[in-house]
Amino acid sequence: MSKSRESRLEELQDLEPSLEEFRLEVIQGLSQSQKTLPCKFLYDRRGSEIFDRICDLPEYYPTRTELHILQRHAGDIAASLGPEVRLVEFGSGAGTKIRLLLTALDRPAAYLPVDISRDHLVAANADLARSFPDLSIAPVCADYTEPFALPELAGARYRTTAGFFPGSTIGNFTRAEAVGFLSAARNLLGDGAVMVVGVDLVKDLDVLLAAYDDKAGVTAAFNLNLLRRINRELAGSFDLSHFRHEARWNAELERIEMHLVSLRDQEVAVGTRRFRFREGETIHTESSHKYRLDGFHELAREAGFDPIEVWTDERKLFSVHALRARQETTPS
Numbered sequence: 001m002s003k004s005r006e007s008r009l010e011e012l013q014d015l016e017p018s019l020e021e022f023r024l025e026v027i028q029g030l031s032q033s034q035k036t037l038p039c040k041f042l043y044d045r046r047g048s049e050i051f052d053r054i055c056d057l058p059e060y061y062p063t064r065t066e067l068h069i070l071q072r073h074a075g076d077i078a079a080s081l082g083p084e085v086r087l088v089e090f091g092s093g094a095g096t097k098i099r100l101l102l103t104a105l106d107r108p109a110a111y112l113p114v115d116i117s118r119d120h121l122v123a124a125n126a127d128l129a130r131s132f133p134d135l136s137i138a139p140v141c142a143d144y145t146e147p148f149a150l151p152e153l154a155g156a157r158y159r160t161t162a163g164f165f166p167g168s169t170i171g172n173f174t175r176a177e178a179v180g181f182l183s184a185a186r187n188l189l190g191d192g193a194v195m196v197v198g199v200d201l202v203k204d205l206d207v208l209l210a211a212y213d214d215k216a217g218v219t220a221a222f223n224l225n226l227l228r229r230i231n232r233e234l235a236g237s238f239d240l241s242h243f244r245h246e247a248r249w250n251a252e253l254e255r256i257e258m259h260l261v262s263l264r265d266q267e268v269a270v271g272t273r274r275f276r277f278r279e280g281e282t283i284h285t286e287s288s289h290k291y292r293l294d295g296f297h298e299l300a301r302e303a304g305f306d307p308i309e310v311w312t313d314e315r316k317l318f319s320v321h322a323l324r325a326r327q328e329t330t331p332s
């Protein structure tokens, strides 16, 4: 791994899922009785650009509310991470939120952004390296639900390793998956590591539904882009005008679900495979679980973390949690 001359930005560690992995997951998802597609594939280059536009929508309260919390409590959050930290960000996206943390941190030693959306990751970190020329940055393109190793950073001296997982992306997992993800993150970061996690909260249904089905149709374009991606990369034959976006509240599981609803009986090809759709049948493309503070603390404890602090906005729309990885007790 070599460094670029102008900055301390390391070359990308590229573990992007292969086309074959994408194909297998799409075929598996479309073969189920409730058809599904994994939400991680919503983020190709175009999907990431559309997501950035979602973040600016008036209806999409999570981004601006989390930014407000991070701005207001940046000093406390930075203090919980400590000086000379090596910071791993899961699902780093446009890298807007990390700027607030990096500015508040005491001599951050290294930043390791992990994201599945390769081109977006490269562009975001080229920008970040220009803003923080003394910071060692080592981007990793990977699916963070699969095991991966953190890149070695020659010359970067750090005291501790910490995690940052904003955007309520943890809500995309089922509860069991979220426990599994945090347990794996705990093993990756090590005993005593602090993990800062943004978690969206249960709230009025009108506010929730509008956030996932905006008037301008940007979220609809984000959802439908997955079909466009399948057409382009996997020789699919989806006609986008034969599907529509829908956001639903699943009261039992306290989650918003995004679906693509088939507008007619139709057959669609993905390469050599064919899939039948009845009119009204849906593909479930994303879940966004909403939490209560106690419920999330319980989940974190199950994954081996002790909650140390939580910050919220005045309206209790969103929460940012600092969790500490419990010391592993060795059996005597």
Ligand SMILES: C[S@@+](CC[C@H](N)C(=O)[O-])C[C@H]1O[C@@H](n2cnc3c(N)ncnc32)[C@H](O)[C@@H]1O
Pocket (backbone or CB within 6 Å): 039, 040, 043, 048, 051, 055, 063, 090, 091, 092, 093, 094, 095, 097, 114, 115, 116, 117, 142, 143, 144, 145, 166, 167, 168, 169
């Ligand atoms: C909801 S967006 C949040 C982006 C940003 N962290 C924020 O707070 O605005 C989710 C981000 O996680 C990335 N992502 C989603 N699933 C992933 C996976 N399985 N592995 C790695 N990155 C993933 C996406 O590419 C996207 O950048």
